[in-house]
Amino acid sequence: xxxxxxxxxxxxxxxxxxxxxxxxxxxxxxxxxxxxxxxxxxxxxxxxxxxxxxxxxxxxxxxxxxxxxxxxxxxxxxxxxxxxxxxxxxxxxxxxxxxxxxxxxxxxxxxxxxxxxxxxxxxxxxxxxxxxxxxxxxxxxxxxxxxxxxxxxxxxxxxxxxxxxxxxxxxxxxxxxxxxxxxxxxxxxxxxxxxxxxxxxxxxxxxxxxxxxxxxxxxxxxxxxxxxxxx
Numbered sequence: 082x083x084x085x086x087x088x089x090x091x092x093x094x095x096x097x098x099x100x101x102x103x104x105x106x107x108x109x110x111x112x113x114x115x116x117x118x119x120x121x122x123x124x125x126x127x128x129x130x131x132x133x134x135x136x137x138x139x140x141x142x143x144x145x146x147x148x149x150x151x152x153x154x155x156x157x158x159x160x161x162x163x164x165x166x167x168x169x170x171x172x173x174x175x176x177x178x179x180x181x182x183x184x185x186x187x188x189x190x191x192x193x194x195x196x197x198x199x200x201x202x203x204x205x206x207x208x209x210x211x212x213x214x215x216x217x218x219x220x221x222x223x224x225x226x227x228x229x230x231x232x233x234x235x236x237x238x239x240x241x242x243x244x245x246x247x248x249x250x251x252x253x254x255x256x257x258x259x260x261x262x263x264x265x266x267x268x269x270x271x272x273x274x275x276x277x278x279x280x281x282x283x284x285x286x287x288x289x290x291x292x293x294x295x296x297x298x299x300x301x302x303x304x305x306x307x308x309x310x311x312x
Contacts, residue, residue, distance in 0.1 A: 106166040107157050107194040107246070108136075110175055111254070112186040114152040117143055120185040124156065124308055131309040134169040136160060139309035140204055145268075147301035152186075157305075159202070163249065166193050192251035194260065197223050200244035204305035205266040211258045212295035225291045226261065232284035238274060240266050258298055268302075 114120045121141055131139045136158035144153040160166040175188050214222045223245055230243040244262040248255035265271040278285045 104162060105196055105200075106160050106163040107196075108160070108166050108169060108191060109155045109157045109194065110191045111155045111189040112152075113150055113189060114154055114186040116185055117152060117154060120154075121308070123182065123185060128309050130173055131158070132311075134158065134172045135165065135311075136169065136309065137311050138202060138307055140305060140307040142204070142207065142303040142305040145302050145304050147299070163193060163195055167250075190252060190254050192255045193249040194246040195249060197245040197247060197259070198227055198243075200262075201242050202307070203240070203242055203264065203266075204307050205240075205264050206268045206271045207303045207305050208263045208271065209299075209301045209303050210261045210263075210297055211255075211299045212261060212297050213258055214295045218294050222259075222291065222294045225287060225294065229284060229287040229291060232287055233274070236277075236282060236284055238265070238270075240270070241274070259295075264305075268304075271302075 112120075121143075124141065128139075138159040139157060141154060141156050158166075158169065160169065170191070170193075175191065226243055226245050230241065233241045242262075242264040244260075244264075246260045246262070248258065248260065263271075265274060278288065
């Protein structure tokens, strides 16, 4: 079980996704979009909200495999710390969006995320795995993910990137789980990485070790992109 006090005791660093000025945090707004292309285009064309809520970087992730429902996606906003991320929730209420925006998506829920290891802002084709890890195994699990990321990069995949995030205020949707993100620039490149695993890549043993330390609750692929950066 993950507890708040245990989480705060973990050594945490965040680079890139979280911001260059602190440990960082994210807010994500999970939605069901009736027209994903139009919704994303609308977000790109009118970035008033991103500027108003003080986000440093923002973007979208669209679920491409393992969907729970049609039109599954979310909007993410990056902040320098949890305090700023939580304050942003008091500035903008997504349920009070203009009528035209409401026509394009249905809000499912929102959640704040805290990274448990460094994470580079470089969205792409992302395997997203939610896992349960016992408190006593948490430090070892995060270290195993760090070791896995390092081993894959050193095996010839310099663009590879992994993140480990803990949810804060996720309700029943994001309770007692960690979110793991493994990222490559494109779907094809991710597929090549998977092919190498099945061919016996040396880093595969580290991946298998991480699986033995956790219980997988969901497994999806998402296509992510950045659509806003503060000036």
